[in-house]
Amino acid sequence: MSKTNPGNFFEDFRIGQEIRHATPRTVTVGDVALYTALYGSRFALQSSDAFAEAVGYPRAPIDDLLVFHIVFGKTVPDISLNAVANLGYADCRFLQPVFPGDTLSARSQVLGVKENSNGKTGVVYVRSEGFNQTGDLVLSYARWVMVKKRDDASQAPEAQIPALPDRVAPEHFAHVCPPLEAGSWNDDLAGSSFRWHDYEVGERIDHVDGVTVEEAEHMLAARLYQNTAKGHFNQFSESKGRFGRRLVYGGHVISLARALSFNGFANAARIGAINGGRHIAPLFAGATVFAWSQVQDRQPVPGREDVGALRLLTYATSDRPCDDFPGRNETGFAEAVILELDYWVLIPR
């Protein structure tokens, strides 16, 4: 029996199966510094212990997406090592803030499987969960990936596609930030005077800036997350592959777009939930990422007078400025769009 991990193939996944993922990971201020260096995020809450304490946190929480990437990375060796494509995310909820010193671990449950008609691949649906060292659930999300079959001739299991919500209801993240005392949120320090009521449903905001991605950067990022997906690291193999080059980890694009969105949403310091996400096209090093967002919905958060929720649809592009708001069009997506992310942010009222 091989001692190296061959990953799971489509036939290996059974509905209801639970997988405990390897390599628990203590998140530290070292990770926070690297995350800042990789994306330049400027949300005051995650940047400053003093700001976080003023608004009721014990200290600056870890960026929500850094938590996501670390949990996601743990699932790769078991879920997507043999994936052909990472198809989507849904029902992703950030349930507890994570702080430096916390240790994250992860497990997944198989929600559904469906063989593709070509008989060579199938779609696997999983729910993945991240826990801290005391066993609190800090993150839960569903994703589905297209995975190779080990043997094209093997028989397909009965297809079962899980029902996943189109959106996470705001009550699910009502508790993730402490109550804000009046006046405790300093707009000058946060970088914007625009709060919940200032945003209109339908409003579109170009995040203006662009950031070019280098090979060293996305590899440092993916390794920081202990993400072992083969396509990110190995130019020798990828040079012979479909694209001829390394693929940037999709989560890197999400973090770049989120950091760019500070320019327009500086007070939206926490992500409540990700309703859905799609990587429309791959990103390669050398390209410059731009982003824009549309406010899809604006909802109060049950039981909270201090913060509200904005549902954003953020698009990222490769080598295309977003002043004309490229997104969906009649044939699918506009040229150069690489990411569509549908998520809730929490923002002071």
Add this chain to the structure above:
Amino acid sequence: MSKTNPGNFFEDFRIGQEIRHATPRTVTVGDVALYTALYGSRFALQSSDAFAEAVGYPRAPIDDLLVFHIVFGKTVPDISLNAVANLGYADCRFLQPVFPGDTLSARSQVLGVKENSNGKTGVVYVRSEGFNQTGDLVLSYARWVMVKKRDDASQAPEAQIPALPDRVAPEHFAHVCPPLEAGSWNDDLAGSSFRWHDYEVGERIDHVDGVTVEEAEHMLAARLYQNTAKGHFNQFSESKGRFGRRLVYGGHVISLARALSFNGFANAARIGAINGGRHIAPLFAGATVFAWSQVQDRQPVPGREDVGALRLLTYATSDRPCDDFPGRNETGFAEAVILELDYWVLIPR
């Protein structure tokens, strides 16, 4: 009204105006590690808690230039987002050591304005100040930048150019390091036996080594400092711009030169003040930075028998070794010079 930050234009600055900058930043050992990885600095005081404790600090202080870059980065969105050129620094004083866990914030005051004769730009003089979480002033400096006008036709304010000192007097930084007990400074650990009295005014030292800069490195650095200047990050735009490529953040050059200067000034572990600085020419990734220094002055520090001050003039070059000491010449600066930095270092006697 746009929710994205357009930056201030020349017309937006009024003398006496105070600007509180966004995004307070807790500095951590994570930042220290990245700073070491970016520049390879070897000054024992900042590298070792044990060394720092032996000489009277509670622990290793944050590198002075890392403090400078973080404070500087905060000022960019308000002061220099529409800058054409960063013209100079003066009267930069390091007033309190900063330690891991401290939170830095920044504000600036407009000292002067002067429209250029072309009617398209003007020079803005500001004093920027950095504070720690208890409100102590840790850094104060003046800088002047050339900023675009929003409207060429707008009327110029009355020109007012602030008086700035040519040099910071040593009494201003006499208190920034704790008193050294006799024998507490270990030359072997610090890496040199040369102390204050060993340096002669006029002495020139080539720092010998060269270091090549990569795109990933200077972008990681600028983002670590949450510096949002557009020219550092966006190859898509810059490819159509004046240089055809991204510009390296000028402070990156200062830190590279300072790290190189360890080879010659290993005991000069703290910067007392920067008297002035000029970026003579831009640096681009792929080039190799060299540096040399001249001792301009050697002064006792008032009230201190344990440490003295050396005033250094450090030049950095791009793709040119410094064994022939390239600096000023009859027409300005020698070929390949990119930085002239005039500063005081503290060094044990």
Add this chain to the structure above:
Amino acid sequence: MSKTNPGNFFEDFRIGQEIRHATPRTVTVGDVALYTALYGSRFALQSSDAFAEAVGYPRAPIDDLLVFHIVFGKTVPDISLNAVANLGYADCRFLQPVFPGDTLSARSQVLGVKENSNGKTGVVYVRSEGFNQTGDLVLSYARWVMVKKRDDASQAPEAQIPALPDRVAPEHFAHVCPPLEAGSWNDDLAGSSFRWHDYEVGERIDHVDGVTVEEAEHMLAARLYQNTAKGHFNQFSESKGRFGRRLVYGGHVISLARALSFNGFANAARIGAINGGRHIAPLFAGATVFAWSQVQDRQPVPGREDVGALRLLTYATSDRPCDDFPGRNETGFAEAVILELDYWVLIPR
């Protein structure tokens, strides 16, 4: 007298000479994060405080190789600044775990010297030792380097070559990990169910994955270790040199190979000793590193029923997958082999 460090030449080394190296270095969680980002190491013991506590450590120890690189880096300015080649390592013992917050310092003793017949260079043998802030010896190793003579005409000292052991006996590292209570080591979290008794002497394991190295990465690494070897950083000089380009620090290859070896040896979380190591050929940025290992020996550890030792021979290659196990052959080493590392790992029984 020059104030810059010219390094030692062959004539400067005398048998028995002790050298205290500069720049003590406090190792922090910031270094741990960068190490993870540079190599993607996934050994649970170093990744998770919670895992480490469960098996009896006070917290996650610093990766053994990070300790090695930091100690090694300190020796460079005194031992190998004028080295032509880094010839080998032997008798490298990891004696105490190092934790975040510990401060490392280093000293070396000259064990032997032997002039080469060309009269231009000589081989210098040193033992280098790393200490923590309380003076505990944490690491000890011998290495030998070929160093330039200052003056070809200078007379050679009498040749003396130290006796160095072929292998470190397991009793030397019997104490480096705390006793494992039954059941405290969680294979699921560690990532493998294979333990000491599952490995056969002679067994060969291809570590499958490959990782491409970028210039920014190896320079960040070498600077993190405050390694000042000139060949890693200066493209301006190296472009005129033997290879026309920068050389990757050999220790970078060791860490890459070790991180790759997780895929096959996930439970082998600590290195007990390095018996020997050779850099067969240089690595350059742009190349992809692969690795494979052979189990050379399997030994109990004296006094320990909980852990055993495996002696591994790990080979790394440049741009060559290792599914055919390229290693030694009749003429020396197979094409593309760049590293041979002979070491002991500790692994639960």
